[in-house]
Amino acid sequence: MKYQVRVFVSLKPSILDPQGRTVERAVSHLGHDNVSGVRVGKLIEMVLEGERAAVEAQARELAGTVLSNPVMEDARVEIEELALQASV
């Protein structure tokens, strides 16, 4: 079975986010003065093949080691079964 896995990686709240600050200033210069707390993170999408339980464990392992830096980032994992006709 194939699963669509989405990993959302965001900087921990205590870590400064210069990219987010830059976006915030740019947006504010464009007249959007009601925008605050901009944080820029990553979204990694991938297809994993295998049994559900194994895929879940593997996705969490990848998210916490290869795809994020657990010292500075939080990672959240979403898993969704791929319909056969949508398989890649």
Add this chain to the structure above:
Amino acid sequence: MKYQVRVFVSLKPSILDPQGRTVERAVSHLGHDNVSGVRVGKLIEMVLEGERAAVEAQARELAGTVLSNPVMEDARVEIEELALQASV
């Protein structure tokens, strides 16, 4: 009222994603040979203040213009009301 806005930006399926290819190869070298279709996108989180309808329109406008490149990227917007005690 304050709203937590999340913008998910991913490359359109027809656009090559060298960053995703690199992650895929790295993961495969680590022994994960059941991983395919890796795509790397962005996750932008921000707080918008205002009326719900205005915030929705503004979030969609920002997502489609400043935060993504509509020629190459798809943007999806999620909006969630912030509880007062959680406001920033």
